[in-house]
Amino acid sequence: xxxxxxxxxxxxxxxxxxxxxxxxxxxxxxxxxxxxxxxxxxxxxxxxxxxxxxxxxxxxxxxxxxxxxxx
Numbered sequence: 001x002x003x004x005x006x007x008x009x010x011x012x013x014x015x016x017x018x019x020x021x022x023x024x025x026x027x028x029x030x031x032x033x034x035x036x037x038x039x040x041x042x043x044x045x046x047x048x049x050x051x052x053x054x055x056x057x058x059x060x061x062x063x064x065x066x067x068x069x070x071x
Contacts, residue, residue, distance in 0.1 A: 001009075
């Protein structure tokens with residue numbers, strides 16, 4: 001095998017490795033984006049729960065004040 005043939009073989013193999021790594025990078029990016037979306041949804045749900053709890057507490061306070069005044 002000559003140096004030229006060896007060079008050509010290595011060049012083709014490196015191109016194939018780079019192509020596979022690009023495919024793997026794309027797949028990992030897709031997984032990373034999916035995880036980020038899930039984390040964002042979870043934090044949004046937790047934020048909404050705290051707002052609902054706060055709104056219920058304020059509503060209960062207003063009702064109790066109204067009952068105390070009008071009773």
